[in-house]
Amino acid sequence: MRIQSKPSWVIKESEVTPESVYQQRRDILKKLGITLAALPLASQAQAGLFDVLKSDEKTPDRRRVLNARESAQFHPDLSLTPEDKVLKYNNFYEFGTDKSDPARNAANFVTDPWSVEIGGMVSRPFKLNYEDIFKRYPIEERIYRLRCVEAWSMNIPWIGFPLAALLRQAQPNSNAQYVAFQTLYDPERMPGQASRRIGGGIDYPYVEGLRLDEAMNPLTLIAVGLYGKTLAPQNGAPLRLVVPWKYGFKSIKSIVKITLTDKQPPTTWNRLAPQEYGFYANVNPSVDHPRWSQASERFIGEGNLFSSRRQPTQLFNGYANEVASLYKDMDLRKFY
Numbered sequence: 474m475r476i477q478s479k480p481s482w483v484i485k486e487s488e489v490t491p492e493s494v495y496q497q498r499r500d501i502l503k504k505l506g507i508t509l510a511a512l513p514l515a516s517q518a519q520a521g522l523f524d525v526l527k528s529d530e531k532t533p534d535r536r537r538v539l540n541a542r543e544s545a546q547f548h549p550d551l552s553l554t555p556e557d558k559v560l561k562y563n564n565f566y567e568f569g570t571d572k573s574d575p576a577r578n579a580a581n582f583v584t585d586p587w588s589v590e591i592g593g594m595v596s597r598p599f600k601l602n603y604e605d606i607f608k609r610y611p612i613e614e615r616i617y618r619l620r621c622v623e624a625w626s627m628n629i630p631w632i633g634f635p636l637a638a639l640l641r642q643a644q645p646n647s648n649a650q651y652v653a654f655q656t657l658y659d660p661e662r663m664p665g666q667a668s669r670r671i672g673g674g675i676d677y678p679y680v681e682g683l684r685l686d687e688a689m690n691p692l693t694l695i696a697v698g699l700y701g702k703t704l705a706p707q708n709g710a711p712l713r714l715v716v717p718w719k720y721g722f723k724s725i726k727s728i729v730k731i732t733l734t735d736k737q738p739p740t741t742w743n744r745l746a747p748q749e750y751g752f753y754a755n756v757n758p759s760v761d762h763p764r765w766s767q768a769s770e771r772f773i774g775e776g777n778l779f780s781s782r783r784q785p786t787q788l789f790n791g792y793a794n795e796v797a798s799l800y801k802d803m804d805l806r807k808f809y
């Protein structure tokens with residue numbers, strides 16, 4: 474993996490960042506009590522973070538405040554999508570196919586207790602209980618662009634930890650080349666899994682996959698929160714993947730299983746419409762979806778959806794310096 478001396482997120486966005494939005498972000502984080510930035514990571518992992526989670530203190534929307542170290546590295550100057558849009562404009566077909574469905578239908582989704590099984594071609598398979606995440610992995614805040622294949626995008630302050638940390642702990646063996654992910658399957662708790670009408674005709678559980686080198690890339694995040702709090706159900710509580718250089722459908726929500734394998738795993742959207750959605754799904758302005766262009770995107774920011782600004786799509790969603798080398802000998806039109 475090649476580490477660039479100057480990552481792309483250091484370069485200022487071409488769009489002017491409205492000062493008010495930037496200031497608002499700082500204020501939000503302050504208000505949420507994100508004050509542990511000065512503490513060394515190890516002591517955060519041992520003390521503060523877990524204590525915060527153990528406390529019964531919950532916000533009105535049942536999310537808990539997370540004390541995460543703000544990472545200055547990741548897009549500190551991006552203007553954010555307002556939190557209410559991140560919470561109300563979602564894709565989570567287990568809770569309905571309309572963008573407004575998940576917020577409503579997932580409101581009472583119970584994610585406690587929760588655990589994830591890590592297994593397959595590893596020497597140390599293990600079961601990770603949700604609460605243990607905060608003891609084992611230092612979490613940090615990273616602002617990432619999220620680019621949906623439907624040509625809209627958001628900038629979101631995620632809280633999480635690199636997937637690589639978890640994979641290293643499982644010790645993938647030398648045959649492992651891919652990582653498969655699986656969402657919870659429970660039709661009683663996920664109405665879209667019980668009804669083809671509500672769930673859009675997907676064969677559940679929702680599954681996704683990455684090549685092992687993609688999974689190990691330092692950008693690839695397991696997110697446990699956003700906007701200073703634990704994830705809302707509609708955003709994939711209690712933990713989901715975030716792969717910022719790929720179309721949003723790769724960022725699988727509410728994960729219960731992670732399996733190392735030697736074969737490219739099946740993925741939900743590829744299985745449903747292979748001509749339209751590939752395994753790689755790298756954001757690419759010059760590889761169009763068969764039914765629409767990917768050259769530009771609607772940025773979901775302040776104001777109503779129809780006034781949102783159009784902006785050019787960036788190759789690998791703006792993360793080319795960090796990930797282009799993963800695909801250097803590949804035809805990106807063929808491996809879309």
Ligand SMILES: Nc1nc2c(c(=O)[nH]1)N[C@H]1C(S)=C(S)[C@@H](COP(=O)(O)O)O[C@H]1N2
Binds near residue numbers: 559567620679720
């Ligand atoms: N299990 C599951 N994960 C999923 C989806 C889904 O329907 N089910 N939708 C995907 C799509 S298409 C996108 S764009 C993102 C949306 O994430 P957000 O609602 O948090 O913005 O989640 C992805 N993860």
Ligand SMILES: [Mo]
Binds near residue numbers: 564622623
């Ligand atoms: Mo998407």
